[in-house]
Amino acid sequence: MNGLIVVNQSIGHNQYKINRFLEEGKKLGIDLNVLINNGTTAKIENGEIVLSIPKYDFVIYLDKDIYLARILERQGYRLFNKADFIKLCDDKMLTLIRCANEGWPIIKTLPGPLVYTDELTEENYHFLDHVIDELGLPLVAKRVYGSLGEGVYLIDTKDKLKEFYKVNYRSPLLFEEYISSSKGRSLRAIVIDKKVIGIIERDNPADFRSNFGTTNFSTKVEKNEKCWRFAEKISQKLDIEYAGIDFLYDKNEEPILCEINSNAFFEEFEKTTNINVAKLFLEMIINKVKHEQQ
Known part of the structure; x- marks a missing residue:
């Protein structure tokens, strides 16, 4: 099986994800290539889509370029995540609109x-x-x-x-x-194939944003059943293949939905929990692609 990793030309924090996917992909017998999206991959010419890349069994799409994502899907490529989900999560307001009217606690x-x-x-x-x-x-x-x-x-x-x-x-x-009760604190649940694989708490004593700067740190959450169930309800409803779901603490220390990240970085999560996100992600892809190709 072969796959393509698409990443923005400003690689940044995605370098860790690329390295981990290449490492775990080799162990699983997957031939993975990396494409840096610099705008030269696709065009529409004479009314037809033209691509400069060969066909792959799947694409791990680490960019937020919706145009290229939709072009690839139009040409029959299987993206993880799908373009619609990437767009939904990239726009924080669209995310909250989609999650409203479900009886879930969401920030006003x-x-x-x-x-x-x-x-x-x-x-x-x-x-x-x-x-x-x-x-x-x-x-x-x-x-x-x-x-x-x-x-x-x-x-x-x-x-x-x-x-x-x-x-x-x-x-x-x-x-x-x-939400002052959650100043500098948040919870992140990592979801793969509609199942929560773990939760971490992120803390930042120097800023109200728990994920900002270099002063933040994380700890593994051993037991938070309400957050776990909440994240799984969201993942089931949105049919999530991979995401990081972020929650804040309300005044009663109950989880309240903040946002969903389709391309969630997982370096911090892997190092905090010792859970092999890259392997679980790739195993999910293998199973889905094999099933869909039957």
Whole structure:
């Protein structure tokens, strides 16, 4: 069996995942190649999709380039994860919309309106009064696209909220209630094939974002049945093949859904839990591909 690992040209933290997949793939007898997505892989010419790569049994898609993902799927490639799921998780607001109305505890969230003018008007700023009325201060302001805590801000005054909006209004935004009981703390459940394989707690004494910077650390969660069951409900409902599901702690120390990451990094998780994520991921792929090719 052969597979392709697609990664963004800004490899960054994905290097660990690539190395681990190559290592475990060799043990499992899988021939894996790596494609750095630099924009030269695909085109539409004379009304047809043209690719510069051969056919593979599967693709481990570590990029968030939805265009290439959809092109590959259109040409019959089996992606892990699928393009629809990558898009759903990449947009934090879409994730929460999909998870709403299921009876699950989710952070109170307001989507930001799109603004098409070159300059903000007083009418645009009136929305911020609504945000403060709904969420109070401090509150969390986010760009809907981002990872590792980037584009996430704790706002404690109206002036700071206006400044955030002035700088970021051209980007899709969301605004969330600040869960002070979870300051610098979160839970991450890793899911493979709709099953939770383990949970870690991430702590950051220097920032309200548990996954930001170099001061954060993690510990294995030996027992948190509520979080485990919650994560499995989500994974079953969304038919998750691979993801990291992040939870915060509410004031009663109960898990509340924060976000879902389709391309979740697992270096920290593997080193904290000694669970072989790369092997389990590849074994899931082998079983699914064999079944789907029958």
